[in-house]
Amino acid sequence: MPDHQSLMADGVSRIFSGRAVVDQASLSLAPGEVTALIGPSGAGKSTLLRMFAGRERPDQGVMRAGDVVLSDPSRFVPVEKRRIGLVFQDFALFPHLTVLGNVMFGLQSVAKPERETRAQAWIDRLGLTHRRDAYPHHLSGGEQQRTAIARALAPEPVAILLDEPFSGLDPTMRDQVRQSALEAVRSANIPALLVTHDANAALVHADKIAVIGNGTIRQTGAPEEVYRAPNSLSVARALGPIHRVKTRLLPEAWQSALKTSADTLWYRPEAFQIGTGEACTVSRIQMAGPITEIALDLEDSAEILAASPAARFTQASAWKSL
Amino acid sequence: MPRFALSIRSIPPVLLIALVGLPVLVAVWAGLTAGGGATWDHILQNRLVPYSLTTIWVLILAGLLMFAIAVPAAWVISLFDFPGRRVFSWALILPLAMPGYVMAYAWADLMGVAGPLQSSIRDATGWSARDYWFPNLFSVPGLAFVLASTLFPYVYITARAAFTMQSAATLEAARSLGTTGWGLFARVGLPVAIPAVLGGLSLALMEAAADYGAAEFLGIQTLGVGIVRSWNSFGEPNTAARLALALIFIAGSFFIIAKLFQGQRGTQQTSSRWLNPRRTELPPQSAWIATLSYTLILLICFFAPVARLLWLAIESRATAVELWPLVQSSVILGTMGTIGAFIAALVFTLSTKRNRELRFGARLVAAAGYAAPGVVLGLGALFILRETGQALTGWVAIGFLLWIYVSRFTSAGVEPLQATLERLPKNLDNAARSLGARGMNQFVRVDVPLLAPGALAAGLILFVEILKELPATLMLRPFGWDTLAVRAHAYATDERLAQATLPALLIVLAGLGPVLLLSWRLSRTERT
Numbered sequence: 018m019p020d021h022q023s024l025m026a027d028g029v030s031r032i033f034s035g036r037a038v039v040d041q042a043s044l045s046l047a048p049g050e051v052t053a054l055i056g057p058s059g060a061g062k063s064t065l066l067r068m069f070a071g072r073e074r075p076d077q078g079v080m081r082a083g084d085v086v087l088s089d090p091s092r093f094v095p096v097e098k099r100r101i102g103l104v105f106q107d108f109a110l111f112p113h114l115t116v117l118g119n120v121m122f123g124l125q126s127v128a129k130p131e132r133e134t135r136a137q138a139w140i141d142r143l144g145l146t147h148r149r150d151a152y153p154h155h156l157s158g159g160e161q162q163r164t165a166i167a168r169a170l171a172p173e174p175v176a177i178l179l180d181e182p183f184s185g186l187d188p189t190m191r192d193q194v195r196q197s198a199l200e201a202v203r204s205a206n207i208p209a210l211l212v213t214h215d216a217n218a219a220l221v222h223a224d225k226i227a228v229i230g231n232g233t234i235r236q237t238g239a240p241e242e243v244y245r246a247p248n249s250l251s252v253a254r255a256l257g258p259i260h261r262v263k264t265r266l267l268p269e270a271w272q273s274a275l276k277t278s279a280d281t282l283w284y285r286p287e288a289f290q291i292g293t294g295e296a297c298t299v300s301r302i303q304m305a306g307p308i309t310e311i312a313l314d315l316e317d318s319a320e321i322l323a324a325s326p327a328a329r330f331t332q333a334s335a336w337k338s339l
Numbered sequence: 340m341p342r343f344a345l346s347i348r349s350i351p352p353v354l355l356i357a358l359v360g361l362p363v364l365v366a367v368w369a370g371l372t373a374g375g376g377a378t379w380d381h382i383l384q385n386r387l388v389p390y391s392l393t394t395i396w397v398l399i400l401a402g403l404l405m406f407a408i409a410v411p412a413a414w415v416i417s418l419f420d421f422p423g424r425r426v427f428s429w430a431l432i433l434p435l436a437m438p439g440y441v442m443a444y445a446w447a448d449l450m451g452v453a454g455p456l457q458s459s460i461r462d463a464t465g466w467s468a469r470d471y472w473f474p475n476l477f478s479v480p481g482l483a484f485v486l487a488s489t490l491f492p493y494v495y496i497t498a499r500a501a502f503t504m505q506s507a508a509t510l511e512a513a514r515s516l517g518t519t520g521w522g523l524f525a526r527v528g529l530p531v532a533i534p535a536v537l538g539g540l541s542l543a544l545m546e547a548a549a550d551y552g553a554a555e556f557l558g559i560q561t562l563g564v565g566i567v568r569s570w571n572s573f574g575e576p577n578t579a580a581r582l583a584l585a586l587i588f589i590a591g592s593f594f595i596i597a598k599l600f601q602g603q604r605g606t607q608q609t610s611s612r613w614l615n616p617r618r619t620e621l622p623p624q625s626a627w628i629a630t631l632s633y634t635l636i637l638l639i640c641f642f643a644p645v646a647r648l649l650w651l652a653i654e655s656r657a658t659a660v661e662l663w664p665l666v667q668s669s670v671i672l673g674t675m676g677t678i679g680a681f682i683a684a685l686v687f688t689l690s691t692k693r694n695r696e697l698r699f700g701a702r703l704v705a706a707a708g709y710a711a712p713g714v715v716l717g718l719g720a721l722f723i724l725r726e727t728g729q730a731l732t733g734w735v736a737i738g739f740l741l742w743i744y745v746s747r748f749t750s751a752g753v754e755p756l757q758a759t760l761e762r763l764p765k766n767l768d769n770a771a772r773s774l775g776a777r778g779m780n781q782f783v784r785v786d787v788p789l790l791a792p793g794a795l796a797a798g799l800i801l802f803v804e805i806l807k808e809l810p811a812t813l814m815l816r817p818f819g820w821d822t823l824a825v826r827a828h829a830y831a832t833d834e835r836l837a838q839a840t841l842p843a844l845l846i847v848l849a850g851l852g853p854v855l856l857l858s859w860r861l862s863r864t865e866r867t
Binding site: 070071072095096097098099100101102103105107109110111112113114122123125126165168169172 | 508509511512513514515516517518519526527530531533
């Protein structure tokens with residue numbers, strides 16, 4: 018089977034005790050791209066992932082890898098026949114095998130001498146060369162994670178599914194690990210699905226974002242596009258903080274500049290910039306690391322919650338020799 | 340803070356530790372210092388080596404048998420659906436209710452020349468008893484079979500737990516890498532579960548090493564049998580002491596292995612999303628094989644022996660009249676022993692909550708008592724009696740017997756209490772204290788209600804263990820204090836099996852209590 022094929026879900030549904038947990042969801046994952054699936058908990062992320070993995074059978078709809086039907090009303094390819102790599106939140110490494118043993122595990126059909134060469138190549142590629150003979154409980158979180166990715170990619174799967182793979186990692190190293198891990202995934206040139214609750218990480222690292230809500234895919238697109246032009250409130254909410262304000266409470270100048278007839282407007286905190294325009298009353302300022310949150314007073318005891326780079330307020334202390 | 344502060348509060352646990360540990364210590368000390376010289380050669384060649392070899396041979400066979408029965412069963416029941424799976428899932432624990440000696444009586448009768456199995460072979464073929472070969476239960480493999488068929492649930496329980504909890508996500512990962520069927524078992528399931536399985540197996544082997552009743556009834560010269568014979572029949576206390584040392588060594592090493600492997604469990608956390616591997620339907624043919632094999636195992640290890648004992652009891656019109664004094668002494672000894680062991684367990688658990696040295700000491704002696712076979716503790720008591728010049732009669736004997744019960748079973752009471760305690764939030768104690776509850780007040784208002792569920796389980800387990808106990812009771816009971824177990828054993832070894840049936844059945848009936856409690860707990864953990 019050639020690798021460069023997409024993985025597709027076409028109108029799939031999964032019903033648990035009368036309720037559609039996934040409802041007519043359609044999603045196409047292109048090869049060489051990391052698609053992040055985000056949405057609130059209970060939206061159907063994990064059920065959709067499990068259906069892609071072949072652990073759960075859709076009640077409706079078709080799933081395909083390229084031209085091969087993985088599941089439709091009449092047939093269902095089980096997990097072990099799908100050749101879809103899985104990376105779990107807790108990595109699920111085989112505790113009785115070394116890094117090499119873990120990576121070689123899926124290479125049973127490969128001739129014995131080649132098995133080790135191929136596993137070794139993936140181990141080198143993920144920077145685990147020096148940990149080759151270590152057992153999982155001696156590895157750091159990041160190393161376990163990279164072993165899990167190497168193990169999933171070594172058998173040359175047709176796609177890879179990553180289930181919250183970064184949430185168990187130490188926050189200080191998360192970004193760096195995520196970057197190098199996803200590079201390896203991309204280089205395999207297969208469709209990759211990254212299920213995550215971390216919208217920021219998805220915006221930074223994914224090539225495409227799919228937002229799921231109430232079991233349906235609400236919007237799919239490039240991170241920039243989905244963030245800037247969400248097609249619904251729920252999509253906008255899924256990607257970051259968003260606040261509401263009554264149009265008539267805004268300063269006149271802003272109202273006319275916005276040219277809108279809507280009663281209520283939704284805005285992201287960073288939509289406001291500090292400059293020399295309209296004068297506003299600042300009621301609160303709160304440091305929040307790299308940004309500073311500012312509350313602006315409006316009439317009727319309403320307020321606007323804006324965010325601005327912290328450097329504007331603390332220029333002097335942003336640099337320091339340590 | 341000083342490393343070891345001997346305050347007034349630590350006196351009761353220290354005394355208890357001494358009390359619980361003394362019988363084992365005496366037995367070990369007697370074994371180490373037993374006279375040497377010419378007799379040592381005799382002991383070594385005629386007693387120690389043959390008895391030890393027989394014991395080891397029985398344990399190897401029993402271990403293999405238990406592994407073969409329990410591990411595949413646990414795997415199939417954890418991961419596949421087939422007719423009767425839910426029932427087998429808990430029913431396979433039932434054999435634990437049968438003491439080894441009861442299993443031996445029932446199967447000796449079932450397999451005897453006049454028993455139903457051989458009779459039906461003769462009826463069907465027209466042969467006479469000399470025309471065919473039939474397996475002999477009164478042999479080393481026979482004893483191994485009897486012990487394995489009552490003790491395999493230990494292995495089954497640990498293997499089940501390992502298969503369902505530990506490797507849920509790992510199994511899923513293995514499947515996504517293309518592994519199925521028995522490959523999953525051989526390449527992932529078994530290797531991942533092996534520490535837990537070996538832990539369970541060691542525990543079962545420790546129990547098997549402690550057996551006295553089944554071996555004595557079947558006439559197999561194990562160390563347990565040898566110890567009692569050396570003391571009673573040969574009048575060789577030195578031999579008994581040496582044999583006891585060997586038996587402590589064997590049983591103790593299994594206990595240590597079990598504990599070592601237990602510590603290795605739970606190193607992996609599992610994401611909730613992939614917990615509980617979904618069971619797959621077995622194809623019809625395999626499903627029938629599974630259903631049939633587990634029905635057969637249950638039949639062999641529980642229902643057939645129980646049914647045979649019932650049948651014998653009814654057929655011989657055994658009356659319950661002479662049972663009454665046995666029940667009485669069993670219940671009195673059981674209750675007193677339970678109270679003693681329970682108090683010891685409670686003191687150990689509560690008084691050592693904050694003191695690590697004391698806790699270690701308490702756990703160590705409790706474990707040593709638990710790992711030491713009843714024969715060894717009984718022997719320790721006999722040595723103490725001899726040294727103090729006391730006679731084994733009346734209340735002295737009862738006192739010593741209760742002491743041995745406490746020494747042997749305190750650990751069985753500590754476990755459920757400790758488990759209850761460990762589930763509670765660590766700061767509960769501090770919260771109670773910050774609200775002004777201390778000492779007795781805290782004990783009544785906080786500890787008692789919290790420990791109640793664990794205490795109930797502990798009490799039940801203790802009572803049944805003491806009821807089933809045979810060798811120490813046999814060695815130490817005063818005249819007129821025969822228990823159900825003692826009398827069943829006396830009748831059975833006297834070839835008056837019909838009379839042994841009623842006391843044996845009562846013991847099994849009582850044994851069902853803790854077993855059902857255990858299976859209820861297991862099925863509850865499976866559901867959550």
